[in-house]
Amino acid sequence: MQHWNSYWSGTKSLNSFAEGEHSQGYVGKIASFWQNIFNTLPQLATILDLASGNGGLAVLAKQFNSGFDVFASDAANIDPLLLYFPSDPSYQHLKSINFYGNTLSENLVFDSGKFDYVISQFGFEYAESAAALLEVNRVLKSGGEFIALIHHQDSFISADCRLGLKVINNLNQVDGLLTQLQDFGRFCQTMENKNHLSPKQQIQFKQKNVNLLQLFKEEQSKCSSEDELDWYNLLVKELLPAIINWQNTDEKKVIKIIENLHSFQRRLQDQNMASQSKLDIEGIKLLTNNNWSSCKFDVVNLRNGVLCWVMRAQK
Numbered sequence: 001m002q003h004w005n006s007y008w009s010g011t012k013s014l015n016s017f018a019e020g021e022h023s024q025g026y027v028g029k030i031a032s033f034w035q036n037i038f039n040t041l042p043q044l045a046t047i048l049d050l051a052s053g054n055g056g057l058a059v060l061a062k063q064f065n066s067g068f069d070v071f072a073s074d075a076a077n078i079d080p081l082l083l084y085f086p087s088d089p090s091y092q093h094l095k096s097i098n099f100y101g102n103t104l105s106e107n108l109v110f111d112s113g114k115f116d117y118v119i120s121q122f123g124f125e126y127a128e129s130a131a132a133l134l135e136v137n138r139v140l141k142s143g144g145e146f147i148a149l150i151h152h153q154d155s156f157i158s159a160d161c162r163l164g165l166k167v168i169n170n171l172n173q174v175d176g177l178l179t180q181l182q183d184f185g186r187f188c189q190t191m192e193n194k195n196h197l198s199p200k201q202q203i204q205f206k207q208k209n210v211n212l213l214q215l216f217k218e219e220q221s222k223c224s225s226e227d228e229l230d231w232y233n234l235l236v237k238e239l240l241p242a243i244i245n246w247q248n249t250d251e252k253k254v255i256k257i258i259e260n261l262h263s264f265q266r267r268l269q270d271q272n273m274a275s276q277s278k279l280d281i282e283g284i285k286l287l288t289n290n291n292w293s294s295c296k297f298d299v300v301n302l303r304n305g306v307l308c309w310v311m312r313a314q315k
């Protein structure tokens with residue numbers, strides 16, 4: 001969970017897309033899907049945003065109707081108000097949401113029958129389905145509804161994550177680019193006067209630079225499509241400062257950069273594991289046979305392909 005803790009505490013993004021660019025939360029098709037749902041809910045509905053992250057969906061609900069009583073839970077140590085200032089547009093909404101960090105969907109801390117609606121945006125599927133469904137059912141009022149957008153194994157989001165993982169895995173190879181980069185950080189650290197390199201240091205410095213450049217080129221040449229190249233450029237953008245600002249580089253800084261990359265890798269791995277095939281969805285349907293009065297799945301499509309599954313289950 002550390003990878004999610006560090007992501008949510010280090011970004012003003014309200015959702016896990018766009019790596020920090022969308023601090024206002026969801027827009028476009030996803031926003032309009034939820035706004036259409038919110039439009040049908042009672043004015044004073046009590047709502048839980050399950051696996052909320054920094055609360056993109058919870059904020060959307062509050063923006064739609066400030067009368068909703070909104071709660072948000074996530075397994076990560078979320079506390080978005082620490083990142084926002086009162087002048088930020090989302091601040092007042094975030095302030096009115098009851099956030100529960102360190103809360104697994106499989107073990108919710110809320111009283112039974114508390115919520116009219118439990119909603120989830122790319123969150124429910126990260127938990128163990130059977131246990132999470134039991135908990136969602138428990139905290140819903142009788143007649144309450146669970147509505148979730150769920151990652152689809154064939155969505156363009158999942159395909160993009162798989163591509164990102166492939167590129168990160170390449171970068172991560174033993175004795176590959178990252179190992180050499182750490183070695184470069186260690187070397188920079190040993191140079192006392194970085195403005196006056198000795199002739200020996202100059203030769204070593206040049207050699208390490210040439211080696212690194214060669215490794216960057218090799219990695220780049222492994223990219224077999226424009227999309228892979230985009231991923232490569234995105235990831236390399238994080239690594240380059242260690243070389244460009246070599247006078248300030250040391251091993252600790254390089255290790256931090258590599259850790260961030262690994263954290264990103266773990267989030268992509270989670271997404272990959274969480275995306276659901278048709279068979280997985282059949283399995284979830286079976287789980288709702290006993291204590292739910294209905295359960296329905298649909299697929300949301302966009303112009304560029306499948307976006308996700310929609311699950312609607314009534315208690």
Ligand SMILES: C[S@@+](CC[C@H](N)C(=O)[O-])C[C@H]1O[C@@H](n2cnc3c(N)ncnc32)[C@H](O)[C@@H]1O
Pocket residue numbers: 004014015016017050051052053054055056057073074075076103104105106120121122123126127128
């Ligand atoms: C892709 S993010 C989605 C967050 C948010 N719903 C959004 O739309 O941005 C998945 C979230 O699931 C959370 N998570 C992973 N496993 C969980 C679990 N077992 N119980 C609750 N939350 C979990 C992660 O911490 C992460 O915040």
